[in-house]
Amino acid sequence: MATERIQQAVNALKTTRVRMTPQRHAILEYLFESMSHPTADEIYKALEGKFPNMSVATVYNNLRVFKDVGIVKELTYGDSSSRFDCVTTEHYHVICEECEKIVDFHYPGLDEVETLAEHVTGFQIESHRMEIYGTCDECLEKKKH
Numbered sequence: 001m002a003t004e005r006i007q008q009a010v011n012a013l014k015t016t017r018v019r020m021t022p023q024r025h026a027i028l029e030y031l032f033e034s035m036s037h038p039t040a041d042e043i044y045k046a047l048e049g050k051f052p053n054m055s056v057a058t059v060y061n062n063l064r065v066f067k068d069v070g071i072v073k074e075l076t077y078g079d080s081s082s083r084f085d086c087v088t089t090e091h092y093h094v095i096c097e098e099c100e101k102i103v104d105f106h107y108p109g110l111d112e113v114e115t116l117a118e119h120v121t122g123f124q125i126e127s128h129r130m131e132i133y134g135t136c137d138e139c140l141e142k143k144k145h
């Protein structure tokens with residue numbers, strides 16, 4: 001499953017003539033295999049052993065390239081650094097308030113909210129974002145002990 005999606009991402013990059021480098025490939029692999037909405041820093045830490053010459057800036061630049069091609073979505077949460085999501089189809093996020101883990105939650109898009117917001121405010125609505133907060137199963141388990 002991950003391999004297939006990595007291949008699709010590689011193909012998408014090819015059509016835009018973005019050169020595939022071992023680093024780029026490793027970042028893609030990490031994104032699709034971890035499915036964890038990592039920050040650039042987390043990816044850097046996971047891969048620095050393999051690529052000692054790579055910097056956080058390199059990781060960040062690569063993520064920007066992926067974003068431009070439409071392979072990843074950037075999620076910003078206030079002041080903390082951006083997280084990157086390799087699932088670009090519509091979905092919502094459930095966020096653990098203890099460890100900040102983000103889990104995908106598939107639920108039909110709340111299009112009515114956008115329609116109603118348009119009616120009520122007169123805005124031309126482009127998108128919406130909904131986040132659900134709680135405590136993840138792992139953190140709940142830790143609390144018990």
Ligand SMILES: [Zn+2]
Pocket residue numbers: 096097098099100101135136137138139
């Ligand atoms: Zn947690």
Ligand SMILES: [Zn+2]
Pocket residue numbers: 037085087091092093103104
């Ligand atoms: Zn997601």
